[in-house]
Amino acid sequence: MSTLAVEGLRVRLPTPAGDVTVVDGVDYEVQPAEVFGIAGESGSGKTVSMLALLGLLPDGSSVEGSARFGEDDLISMPRRRLRSISGRDIAMVFQDPYTSLHPMLSVGKQLTEHVRLHLGLDRGRAEERAVELLTDVRIPDPHAALRRFPHQFSGGMRQRIAIAIALACRPRLLIADEPTTALDVTVQAGILRLLDRLRTEHELAVVLITHDLGVLSSIADRVSIFYAGRVVESGEREEVLRTPRHPYTRALLDALPHPEAPQEQDLVAIKGAPPTPGRIPAGCAFHPRCAYLLAECRTKVPPLVPAGDRLLACPPDPFSHL
């Protein structure tokens, strides 16, 4: 059974210029021990779609659809119950470990407060658990680390501590929003390896949000590519990234500095820029930037439908023969 099943998620956010649809009909499922990757450019709705599940959107936002987590629906459940689930059964790791940790509290305090609050452990047991967690995320000398403060750690170590806090209450679902974006590649590799080990050892379902297809490719099992609040292509990592069929997925991959490509070759940028929410083009949102459009692309919103080994929202399907 899947850990999380999202269906028909729609999010509208209030702006000075009126309500704006940011996520427009998104479905996905995540299984235990699986990493489900969501990729797309800034403003594609990937982060908002997660915040919506956790009730973290600003007042005045509207969320439709359902998000089944065990027996519950995260979207319709009372706020109080959602608050007790998030942080315990659902944990989050954000991009910036500088702001997600409290600068004035010791690492030990942040780890033990958390397990005492959610699991009701006494001080001694909570400290044992904290050491166990820091060991699990490979913080050297965990006993000493408990008495230190976030600024005494490097960015990579801080992200490890944030992951330890996320794991403290043995969550079933971990939402990681750009967890390695602020880190050096060498440190990023370490965090990706850590997440990969933890998901197997803890049977943890992971939703990984990233703009980096390299990160996605190294750890995700299944992926969805977001564009302007919709999923344009979804399937197994290997199929989607090796033989992309949506022109947008293909263009994103072509824009990357490919390690095997000849150095002299220019990178292929996608023409134009992603649309801002509220000014999404009619029809297929990608059509003004697409090299393969047909007349219908300008008027009809393409549905996400099964296409062989994947789901695809592109009726012309120009790469189906590959």
Next chain:
Amino acid sequence: MTVLQLEDVVVDYHGRGGRVRAVAGASIAVARGQVVGLVGESGCGKSTLARAAVGLVPASSGTVTFEGRPVTPLGRRIRPAELVRLQLVFQSPYSSLNPRRTVGSQVGDGMRGSKPSGRVAEILEVVGLPSNAIGRYPHEFSGGQRQRIAIARALAADPSVIVLDEPLASLDASAQAQLANLLKRLARELDVGLLLISHDLAIVRHVADAVSVMYLGRMVETAPTTELWERPAHPYSGALIAAVPHADGAGTLPVSLPGEVPDPSHPPSGCRFHPRCPYAFDRCPMEEPPLLVLAGGRAAACWLQRAGEAPKPLPNLVGSDRVQ
């Protein structure tokens, strides 16, 4: 012809905890029309070196020369006019542009004397911005476009060298590709020399003609880009390359480099990289290797290499317990 030259530059910062040597003797040179990449992890001193290159921070020792003249640190006196042709573009175009002035007037700042709007429009066109950008404000543009405005500002001064500090970080893949192509074009078509500071070796590879790799305040390797990427001579360069994730769908985890960049105020003995180096042997903690000049326009500071010889390939450690 070399235009910007840094030789044995040392930069110290003085703080409460005493002296921190951010750059501990580094040399780099940029010629007109050449793109030189400078890569390394955060805290390796690459941004400090960039600042020393344009005179924003004073060098404690060593020399910085631009077009044959010494680059004097920025002070209260007026900056020598010829240094205007040495420009710096900062990482964040959100904070380096004035939000309350139009793009046109900010680009015009770099020009001396009269500021014909025709020239401003021309420069905006070079960086790929529409001519109506002149009357608009920075907030109306995306991150990638703002970075191009910052580059246009630098170009207005008719520079011979632009130093760019992480210009590609925090951009989406497509915006990054557009900017990378633009940088290449500036070097080829306008004959501007670029010193490109970045932590992302994969993108540097597409733009730079030569790359210098920096670790804890020192250069550990210098090589033509392709050679560095294909046959790194220093274990640290090898580690940076192996850590780049590939978007090939194969599901291979990148190789991580264990340990952390040490505290620059207490660098390790001998080779500064030895505590993290999978190939370290008994000589490494004892003696610091100099930047050995190898064959083929390369140089590496590693005891595995021998001066004057072709760089030896690094032994393959895949599957060994010394890499993760």
